[in-house]
Amino acid sequence: MRERPSARRSALSVDVLTMTPHGARLALLLNRAADPRAKERWELPWDVPRPGEALDDAAMRAARAPLGRAPSTIEQVGAIGDGRRHPGRAGVSIGFLALVPAGAPAPVGGASAWFPVDELPPLPPRQRALVDAGLTALRTRLEISPVAFRLLPAAFTLSQLQEIYELLLGRRLHKASFRRALQAAWLVEPTDEWRSEGRGRPAQLFRFAPRKRRGGRRGVRFDAMI
Amino acid sequence: MRERPSARRSALSVDVLTMTPHGARLALLLNRAADPRAKERWELPWDVPRPGEALDDAAMRAARAPLGRAPSTIEQVGAIGDGRRHPGRAGVSIGFLALVPAGAPAPVGGASAWFPVDELPPLPPRQRALVDAGLTALRTRLEISPVAFRLLPAAFTLSQLQEIYELLLGRRLHKASFRRALQAAWLVEPTDEWRSEGRGRPAQLFRFAPRKRRGGRRGVRFDAMI
DNA sequence: TGACATTAGTAGCAAAAGGTGAATAATTCG
DNA sequence: CGAATTATTCACCTTTTGCTACTAATGTCA
Numbered sequence: 001m002r003e004r005p006s007a008r009r010s011a012l013s014v015d016v017l018t019m020t021p022h023g024a025r026l027a028l029l030l031n032r033a034a035d036p037r038a039k040e041r042w043e044l045p046w047d048v049p050r051p052g053e054a055l056d057d058a059a060m061r062a063a064r065a066p067l068g069r070a071p072s073t074i075e076q077v078g079a080i081g082d083g084r085r086h087p088g089r090a091g092v093s094i095g096f097l098a099l100v101p102a103g104a105p106a107p108v109g110g111a112s113a114w115f116p117v118d119e120l121p122p123l124p125p126r127q128r129a130l131v132d133a134g135l136t137a138l139r140t141r142l143e144i145s146p147v148a149f150r151l152l153p154a155a156f157t158l159s160q161l162q163e164i165y166e167l168l169l170g171r172r173l174h175k176a177s178f179r180r181a182l183q184a185a186w187l188v189e190p191t192d193e194w195r196s197e198g199r200g201r202p203a204q205l206f207r208f209a210p211r212k213r214r215g216g217r218r219g220v221r222f223d224a225m226i
Numbered sequence: 227m228r229e230r231p232s233a234r235r236s237a238l239s240v241d242v243l244t245m246t247p248h249g250a251r252l253a254l255l256l257n258r259a260a261d262p263r264a265k266e267r268w269e270l271p272w273d274v275p276r277p278g279e280a281l282d283d284a285a286m287r288a289a290r291a292p293l294g295r296a297p298s299t300i301e302q303v304g305a306i307g308d309g310r311r312h313p314g315r316a317g318v319s320i321g322f323l324a325l326v327p328a329g330a331p332a333p334v335g336g337a338s339a340w341f342p343v344d345e346l347p348p349l350p351p352r353q354r355a356l357v358d359a360g361l362t363a364l365r366t367r368l369e370i371s372p373v374a375f376r377l378l379p380a381a382f383t384l385s386q387l388q389e390i391y392e393l394l395l396g397r398r399l400h401k402a403s404f405r406r407a408l409q410a411a412w413l414v415e416p417t418d419e420w421r422s423e424g425r426g427r428p429a430q431l432f433r434f435a436p437r438k439r440r441g442g443r444r445g446v447r448f449d450a451m452i
Numbered sequence: 453t454g455a456c457a458t459t460a461g462t463a464g465c466a467a468a469a470g471g472t473g474a475a476t477a478a479t480t481c482g
Numbered sequence: 483c484g485a486a487t488t489a490t491t492c493a494c495c496t497t498t499t500g501c502t503a504c505t506a507a508t509g510t511c512a
Binding site for chain 1: 238275278279280281305306307308309317318320366368369371372391395397399400403404407408410411436442443444445446447448449450451452
């Protein structure tokens with residue numbers, strides 16, 4: 001079982017937002033609160049970096065414990081150091097987004113569970129703010145970082161990929177346009193496998209394999225601003 | 227004169243990347259190193275947050291001291307907490323990007339100076355990494371956050387705005403296309419002032435005034451990824 | 453004063469990119 | 483086998499973008 005961070009006040013914590021698709025929704029991994037006096041019963045996995053340890057490594061440790069394995073990516077999303085309460089009473093908490101491919105196993109033991117992000121239980125205020133920042137970052141990075149691919153196994157169907165985008169964007173996308181744009185960007189390559197998912201025509205499996213940038217000259221886009 | 231942070235080892239520092247356009251280049255504000263034994267003679271302005279003080283407020287203090295006034299924006303760019311050296315020997319350093327409109331006065335006293343970002347003197351390794359992260363963040367946020375407008379005074383010409391974009395993107399943009407996209411996004415509104423800048427036709431001044439979003443339905447763009 | 457250089461701002465067109473619905477393909481189920 | 487279901491592609495049309503060229507307003511200098 002994992003070692004729980006000491007209850008002593010610490011200067012710094014790393015708090016992990018472990019996300020995975022669960023059906024048509026995004027799920028977040030929460031730990032049962034260690035402190036029985038805590039008003040909130042659940043909290044983000046968190047830990048205190050060891051002296052000299054890189055923040056990413058500390059976050060990876062915190063993510064690994066309840067998950068039972070390493071997430072496919074971990075990236076920083078922001079630091080909060082104001083008066084809002086943190087379960088470890090850390091002065092500053094740094095949020096990390098950990099992405100787990102769909103089909104993740106249940107968390108280790110009964111001390112952790114997945115929650116749909118739109119039905120989260122009450123959280124310590126600072127962690128609640130980190131969750132909001134992380135969800136915003138996830139959507140912001142969707143078009144510039146391969147986050148969607150990190151929420152899928154190495155081989156996936158284009159319909160699965162589109163579902164991830166729809167889940168993260170919160171709206172339906174047109175299938176033909178989605179595929180045309182994807183192919184034009186040389187981001188995926190087909191494998192020679194096909195998956196039959198019950199009824200209907202089997203789908204070809206693709207893998208994430210970004211190719212060289214073709215002439216990337218582009219004007220400026222102002223329509224994504226504010 | 228500003229109070230220099232204590233030389234004691236601290237758990238945390240906020241380090242500020244103060245940027246302003248200088249001619250056709252971006253300039254960064256550096257402080258002369260406090261420690262005479264330091265190999266690098268210059269360093270990013272930095273400070274240690276007071277207990278209970280929000281990180282943004284601490285960063286604003288650190289930015290204000292050498293600049294003599296508040297920057298137009300300050301935003302977090304990332305935290306580094308690995309083995310790389312920091313002048314205050316902080317365990318973790320959080321980088322903040324502070325933007326200053328063009329035409330900034332010279333820094334306060336002789337303890338600070340502007341340097342073009344592509345000709346920076348040697349910096350403490352951790353601060354060097356923060357600078358790189360900050361420049362990347364600046365370019366990444368260019369299309370989703372009004373950073374370019376924060377590098378200009380409240381009233382500006384469209385040519386000035388285009389120059390900022392060209393400076394940040396490192397490439398020339400087409401005038402007609404730039405203006406057409408800008409007008410279509412309802413981001414600026416004309417004032418009734420005109421500026422005569424020596425030779426050539428006088429330019430109308432505009433101000434940043436984002437209007438309501440017109441139907442924002444859009445497909446997914448994959449061409450900005452990786 | 454008038455030709456010319458210089459900077460600002462616009463039009464218009466062709467090409468590329470994007471949105472949409474329908475057609476076609478390959479399966480499972482009954 | 484035929485209906486239902488899912489995948490994949492096509493064809494058509496609209497919007498966006500890149501580009502060249504043009505007009506406008508000012509300073510310079512002979």
